Amino acid sequence: MxxxxxxxxxxxxxxxxxxxxxxxxxxxxxxxxxxxxxxxxxxxxxxxxxxxxxxxxxxxxxxxxxxxxxxxxxxxxxxxxxxxxxxxxxxxxxxxxxxxxxxxxxxxxxxxxxxxxxxxxxxxxxxxxxxxxxxxxxxxxxxxxxxxxxxxxxxxxxxxxxxxxxxxxxxxxxxxxxxxxxxLRRGPGRKSREVTPPKLQALRADAPHLGERLGQYLIIVLGEGVISVIAAISVEEWTLSVCVIGAGAFLCLIAMWALTLRFGFVPRLMGEAGESVGLPYQRVMAVHCAISGAIATVAGGLGLVAAHPSGHLPVGLGWVLGGGLAAFFLVCGLGGVRSAGARWLLRWPVPCLAVALVLGWAAPHIGGMWLVLGVMVTLAAAVVSETSRTTEGR
Known part of the structure; x- marks a missing residue:
């Protein structure tokens, strides 16, 4: 082997x-x-x-x-x-x-x-x-x-x-x-022979290179969110609500970049020495699948809200953004609990998840501008909390 x-x-x-x-x-x-x-x-x-x-x-x-x-x-x-x-x-x-x-x-x-x-x-x-x-x-x-x-x-x-x-x-x-x-044992004329142990080749991932590829994929997903928001804003009249939604959506994407790549809720799974932190690579890939899907959903939801800057928001649209954000916080929490500890979940992953669900429910009643602002504040609070925790750890 x-x-x-x-x-x-x-x-x-x-x-x-x-x-x-x-x-x-x-x-x-x-x-x-x-x-x-x-x-x-x-x-x-x-x-x-x-x-x-x-x-x-x-x-x-x-x-x-x-x-x-x-x-x-x-x-x-x-x-x-x-x-x-x-x-x-x-x-x-x-x-x-x-x-x-x-x-x-x-x-x-x-x-x-x-x-x-x-x-x-x-x-x-x-x-x-x-x-x-x-x-x-x-x-x-x-x-x-x-x-x-x-x-x-x-x-x-x-x-x-x-x-x-x-x-x-x-x-x-x-x-x-x-x-x-x-x-080999079932082969013709080999019943009475001693079978030589087969030589198999176990192929394993190159962890640092895989971590780079996973991070690049997340950056591409975030970049697609920027493109989606720009495309929606460019065809709208630039009223106050449109400008607030555009700026708020951009800050939301930056906050998700910080939580996934700066503080490393996906790269953290790949150790500094190039080995997964006690996790099989299958689970690392599963976490990446979930968090990239959540980011793609939030990014798409931001583009959808930017295309509806005023008036009543459809119920489904609110849940795309709020539900996607809740999934993002859930995956962040599950991905970081192994290294940060279970008590850390109460610091921001669980509270932010709850707020995201409330925003998804309230979206038709508060409108696009306030929905994006709510998402932005929730993500910003998570970034501030994680920044202070990292500073305390030093």
Whole structure:
């Protein structure tokens, strides 16, 4: 059982990886359009499913390029990048058109990324790279009409997320070795022979490089939020409420940047020495999925509110922003409790989560300007609290 050693020289994201990450800009922008149509419960559920599918494919390719390093095939990365572009183009027809194209490309990219690994290589830090049980419902969905098609997609993604948490990396190696031994014993003329233990290759992630890629993805999601707000503000008459919403939304995005990257609720999971802080990489990736989805939802909600600067806000729109913010604080709390302690949750994650839910409920009654100001103050309070805690810790 061999684990390839990474170079002692610090790796940086390659030009190929940076170019691939740009697909996230187009992807988040397309998904946000689903909410612009009128964020009903059905639309929001579809948004969550499509985002998870998009993130899983992005993560499969990201882990491949991280583990393979200089051996990563550029044609493989660009092929999957093209597939993601087609998937995002298909989102424009959701939920009625092009959904089979979306599912088919999702399957192709998942299969291609799993076939990139040679026989005997076990990607212990990303089990769904080689365990494709979650793709079966997607395959079946090609012959199933909506809305059951989307239910099957959700089931497939739930299976993948369960595998991320449930599969132990060391157990993967033991099971793989046992299966190889069993195949050798069943071979013709080998019943009386002593079987040589198989040599398997355990492939592990390069933690500093993976942390950089995860952080870059979050920056791209935040950048898409800036683009969304600018696009909404640019077509409105610049009244006082529009200016307040624009400035407040910008400060909200800065506050989320500080809470996720400055104080490190995702990079903190990757230790300073390049090792995860007592967490399996599967859980690190799951936290990243959740927090990036929450940020994308808040960023999209800010753009939606900027497009409704005055008048009555739809109930669904308020819950997109308030609910997304509550999810953000929940993930921040769960991600930081291991290092900061359970008592720290009462410092700002839990109170801010409660305020976010109240803002989501009150949104139709207080209007867009006061909603954005409420979100801004809540995020600012979290940043101030975390800044003071960090200062006290020094």
């Amino acid at each position: 061999v684990t390839p050693a990474h170079s002692t020289e610090e790796r940086r994201a390659s030009w190929t990886e940076l170019f691939f990450d740009l697909v996230a800009v187009a992807g988040i922008g397309q998904l946000t359009h689903l909410l612009h149509r009128g964020p009903s419960l059905r639309e929001f559920g579809l948004y969550v499913v499509l985002y998870l599918a998009f993130w899983v494919v992005w993560a499969c390719v990201t882990v491949y390029s991280n583990v393979a390093g200089e051996q990563a095939r550029t044609t493989m990365v660009f092929g999957c990048m093209f597939g993601l572009c087609v998937m995002m183009a298909a989102v424009g027809g959701a939920p009625d058109e092009h959904m089979n194209v979306f599912a088919a490309i999702y399957l192709l990219v998942r299969v291609a990324s799993s076939m990139a690994w040679r026989r005997g290589q076990i990607v212990v830090d990303w089990p769904i790279a080689q365990i494709g049980a979650g793709t079966v419902p997607w395959l079946v969905s090609l012959w199933v009409p909506a809305p059951w098609k989307f239910v099957l997609w959700a089931v497939g993604l739930a299976i993948d997320l369960w595998i991320m948490f449930a599969v132990d990396s060391e157990r993967m190696m033991v099971d793989a070795e046992r299966k190889v031994r069993a195949r």
